[in-house]
Amino acid sequence: xxxxxxxxxxxxxxxxxxxxxxxxxxxxxxxxxxxxxxxxxxxxxxxxxxxxxxxxxxxxxxxxxxxxxxxxxxxxxxxxxxxxxxxxxxxxxxxxxxxxxxxxxxxxxxxxxxxxxxxxxxxxxxxxxxxxxxxxxxxxxxxxxxxxxxxxxxxxxxxxxxxxxxxxxxxxxxxxxxxxxxxxxxxxxxxxxxxxxxxxxxxxxxxxxxxxxxxxxxxxxxxxxxxxxxxxxxxxxxxxxxxxxxxxxxxxxxxxxxxxxxxxxxxxxx
Amino acid sequence: xxxxxxxxxxxxxxxxxxxxxxxxxxxxxxxxxxxxxxxxxxxxxxxxxxxxxxxxxxxxxxxxxxxxxxxxxxxxxxxxxxxxxxxxxxxxxxxxxxxxxxxxxxxxxxxxxxxxxxxxxxxxxxxxxxxxxxxxxxxxxxxxxxxxxxxxxxxxxxxxxxxxxxxxxxxxxxxxxxxxxxxxxxxxxxxxxxxxxxxxxxxxxxxxxxxxxxxxxxxxxxxxxxxxxxxxxxxxxxxxxxxxxxxxxxxxxxxxxxxxxxxxxxxxxxxxxxxxxxxxxxxxxxxxxxxxxxxxxxxxxxxxxxxxxxxxxxx
Numbered sequence: 001x002x003x004x005x006x007x008x009x010x011x012x013x014x015x016x017x018x019x020x021x022x023x024x025x026x027x028x029x030x031x032x033x034x035x036x037x038x039x040x041x042x043x044x045x046x047x048x049x050x051x052x053x054x055x056x057x058x059x060x061x062x063x064x065x066x067x068x069x070x071x072x073x074x075x076x077x078x079x080x081x082x083x084x085x086x087x088x089x090x091x092x093x094x095x096x097x098x099x100x101x102x103x104x105x106x107x108x109x110x111x112x113x114x115x116x117x118x119x120x121x122x123x124x125x126x127x128x129x130x131x132x133x134x135x136x137x138x139x140x141x142x143x144x145x146x147x148x149x150x151x152x153x154x155x156x157x158x159x160x161x162x163x164x165x166x167x168x169x170x171x172x173x174x175x176x177x178x179x180x181x182x183x184x185x186x187x188x189x190x191x192x193x194x195x196x197x198x199x200x201x202x203x204x205x206x207x208x209x210x211x212x213x214x215x216x217x218x219x220x221x222x223x224x225x226x227x228x229x230x231x232x233x234x235x236x237x238x239x240x241x242x243x244x245x246x247x248x249x250x251x252x253x254x255x256x257x258x259x260x261x262x263x264x265x266x267x268x269x270x
Numbered sequence: 271x272x273x274x275x276x277x278x279x280x281x282x283x284x285x286x287x288x289x290x291x292x293x294x295x296x297x298x299x300x301x302x303x304x305x306x307x308x309x310x311x312x313x314x315x316x317x318x319x320x321x322x323x324x325x326x327x328x329x330x331x332x333x334x335x336x337x338x339x340x341x342x343x344x345x346x347x348x349x350x351x352x353x354x355x356x357x358x359x360x361x362x363x364x365x366x367x368x369x370x371x372x373x374x375x376x377x378x379x380x381x382x383x384x385x386x387x388x389x390x391x392x393x394x395x396x397x398x399x400x401x402x403x404x405x406x407x408x409x410x411x412x413x414x415x416x417x418x419x420x421x422x423x424x425x426x427x428x429x430x431x432x433x434x435x436x437x438x439x440x441x442x443x444x445x446x447x448x449x450x451x452x453x454x455x456x457x458x459x460x461x462x463x464x465x466x467x468x469x470x471x472x473x474x475x476x477x478x479x480x481x482x483x484x485x486x487x488x489x490x491x492x493x494x495x496x497x498x499x500x501x502x503x504x505x506x507x508x509x510x511x512x513x514x515x516x517x518x519x520x521x522x523x524x525x526x527x528x529x530x531x532x533x534x535x536x537x538x539x540x541x542x543x544x545x546x547x548x549x550x551x552x553x554x555x556x557x558x559x560x561x562x563x564x565x566x567x568x569x570x571x572x573x574x575x576x577x578x579x580x581x582x583x584x585x
Contacts, residue, residue, distance in 0.1 A: 108288055111563045113522040116556055120293070123544050123552045124300040196411075203413050204526050208541065223416055227530065230419055231427045241416035248411035 005257025011250025015243075019065035028056035030063045031215055039233050049235050051225065057236070060217045061243050067129065067218040068247065071211070072198030074133045076191050079140020084187065086141070087148025088179060091156060092171040103149070106142035114139035114201050118210045129212040132205045136198050147190050151183040185262040189255050196251035203244050219244050274575050282568045289560045290342075294335050297553045303327070304351045307547055325349070338553075347554040352546045357554045360539060365558075367437055367535035368528065371451050372520040375458035379516065382463040387470025392497065394475060402467065409464025414523055418457035418530040425453060435532035454531045458523050462516045469512045473505035480504075506577050514570030518563035 022030075027047065034054030042049045048057040090102040112120075118135035125131060152175070155161060164174050205211035206220030214221070219240040226236035305321040306313065322328045325348075326337060341348060347357035390402040426434040432453050438446045477483060478501060486496040525537030532538075536555055543551035 108285065108292070111285065111289055111518075111560050111567070113518055113559070113563065115522040115525060116559050119540055119544065119552065120296050120556060123297065123547075123549060200413050204415060207413075207415050208526055208529055208537075220413075223413075223419065227419060230423050234423055237416070237419050237423070241413065241419070244413050244416065245408070245411045248413075249408065252407060252411060 002257045002260050004253045005261055008250050008253025008255070008257050011246055012254050015065050015247045015250065016069065018062045019069050022059075022062035022066055026056075026059035026062050028059045030055065030059040030217055032056075039229070039236075041235060048239050051222075051236055052229060052233075057222075057239055060222060061219070061239065064217045064219045064222065064240065065243070065247070067206075067212050067216055068199050068202055068244075071129060071133050071136065071202040072195050075136035075140055075198045075201075076194050078133070078137030079144045079194060080187065080191060083141040083144025083146075084148045084180075087145040087150075088152055088175040090145065090149045091152035091179070092175050094153060094156070102145065106145050109138060109142045112139070115204065115210075118205050122210045127210050127213055129216060129218075132202050132211040135205065135210075136201045139201075140194050140198070143194060144187070144190065147186065148183060151186050152179045155179050155182055185258075189259045189262070192251055192255035192258060196248045196255070199244065199247050199251070271575060275572060278568055278571050282564065285564050286561060287339075289564065290339055290557060291335070293553060293556050293560065294338060295331075297549050298331065300547075300549055302547060304547070304549060308351050325351075342554075342557070348550050350543075350548055350551055352543075352548045357551055360551065361536070361554060361558060364534060364536045364539045366440065367451075367533050368521065368524045368537070370447075371454055371458070371524045371527070371533070371535065372517065374448070374451055374455040375462070375520050375524070376513070376517055378455055378459035379463040379466055379520075380513065382459065383466035383470055386463070386467040388474065388497070388502075390467065390471040391474035391478070392494075399471075402471075406464040406468050409461055410468075412461055414457050414461050415526050415530050417460060418454065418527055421453045421457055422530070435530070437531075437533050437535075451533075454524075454527045454533060457530070458520055458527050462520060462523075466509070466512055466516065470505065470509055473508045474501055477501045477504045503577065507574060510570055510573055510577065514566050517566045518559075521559060521562055 032055065034050070036054065037046070037050050038052055038054040040046055040050040040054075046056050046058065048061065051057055051060070086102050086106075090099040093099050114135045117138050118131055121131045121135055156179070161174060161178060164178055169177070202211055202218070203220035203223070206218040207224045209221075209224070211220055212218040222240040223237060226233070226240070230237045303318075303322070305318050305325060305327055309318055309321060319328070326334060329337070338348065345358055347361065349355070350357050350360060353360070386402050386406070390399045393399045422434050425431045433450055436450065438450045440447045474497070478497075483496055483500060486500050487493065491499065524535060525540065527533075528535040528537035529541070536558070540552060540555045542548075543555070
């Protein structure tokens with residue numbers, strides 16, 4: 001195990017743990033307002049201080065982790081669930097009209113940054129966490145489709161695939177039984193990267209009001225609330241931002257570490 | 271080269287046409303009739319009908335799509351539902367904030383990333399490399415809008431070197447305008463610079479192991495000469511790809527950063543339009559953004575072909 005992998009897994013686990021524990025316990029009710037105790041600096045009672053309504057920031061960060069992780073995880077699920085089969089199908093039918101349609105479709109979706117997709121969805125359905133999931137998820141589809149197709153294409157040239165074809169297996173079965181297990185490592189690494197990008201995207205969308213709506217706590221909206229108070233209560237901005245940085249840093253380090261660990265060739269190449 | 275450019279140009283037009291279709295019909299799904307929305311719930315049915323006719327909403331979908339695209343080609347984006355002014359003018363005004371901001375950030379990002387990436391690659395495995403890579407790891411993890419808030423806190427509120435927000439406009443001279451765009455541009459650029467520096471470093475490291483680099487060294491070039499004359503040009507392909515991709519991230523990112531600095535750019539326009547259901551503005555801004563992404567990717571493809579002649583024949 002590399003140092004990156006250990007550090008990254010540690011940081012990510014910390015955030016996941018905070019999110020899971022928040023289901024059964026938080027120091028305070030994250031929605032409970034306590035105006036007399038508003039804008040406190042971190043102290044013994046409120047470990048990370050309180051916001052302008054006197055809500056406990058530590059509790060909000062814990063529950064906010066839930067939102068971030070849920071949105072990013074489902075978005076990666078959408079991207080993988082649709083992108084990987086599309087990529088496999090395109091590779092199995094290389095050069096055919098199916099390949100062409102899938103890849104051109106990918107290019108088209110790629111031209112819509114997730115923020116633009118979110119703007120479109122919000123214009124139609126209004127803001128909400130589901131929109132953020134859909135926007136980031138749709139953006140992930142071509143990412144996974146491209147990487148799957150690229151990796152699968154080189155595998156299709158290999159002899160063990162030829163052997164499988166000689167044995168009479170169809171393209172779909174070969175894709176599922178031989179190609180997919182061989183590109184799983186790559187997909188796991190990409191999944192980690194997209195997960196961390198998803199956390200960032202979710203924070204950005206909630207910050208501009210296109211993501212999770214009150215009372216669902218989210219790190220991005222905590223930052224939006226903090227903006228006008230940053231001059232006299234900087235901790236309101238510093239804490240949620242640090243939570244995002246720690247999570248994304250952890251996931252990126254984990255992704256890098258996983259890549260090195262799963263692929264010994266890369267370890268030497270570095 | 272010309273044939274390649276024409277071929278790519280043709281697919282550019284197809285992509286733009288399909289993207290415009292998607293945007294138009296997605297906005298079509300949006301509930302609510304703009305005419306009734308503009309006139310309020312107490313409007314007489316024939317007033318609404320008259321306004322619908324005036325806005326062209328009584329025509330068929332295909333007809334309206336063609337009118338929309340035809341209008342855009344002539345620079346006419348239609349009338350804003352809420353402001354009753356031409357959308358093209360509104361967008362043009364805002365574009366003068368968002369586009370320079372994105373370009374400023376792109377320039378900064380490249381200026382930071384190139385030296386950092388080259389430095390790290392040249393000192394691979396040494397302390398300097400580790401420091402640059404550590405910094406980029408952190409840079410990639412920082413949300414740009416949060417970084418923007420920190421910049422405001424430090425450089426605007428505490429040090430008072432910059433204003434905390436707002437835009438001076440271009441009338442007071444280039445210096446004043448750029449000054450008010452500097453903090454936003456830094457906030458946008460740094461996370462992108464981190465990505466670009468990593469790409470630059472790994473592209474150079476890939477190249478350094480190539481046979482032609484060994485040949486260059488064998489014929490007497492120093493390591494540095496070989497890197498400058500042969501390495502950089504070959505490393506430009508992946509770097510150009512990322513710069514192309516980054517431009518769209520920067521333009522989209524500019525929309526978010528504008529919110530931090532209260533800049534009157536496309537971001538402010540589109541968020542106001544969403545809340546006032548001014549769908550024609552949303553539609554047009556989205557089309558402009560997608561147009562920018564597709565066109566930049568087209569230009570990047572052309573730039574590839576210029577850098578690497580092999581690519582001209584391949585497609």
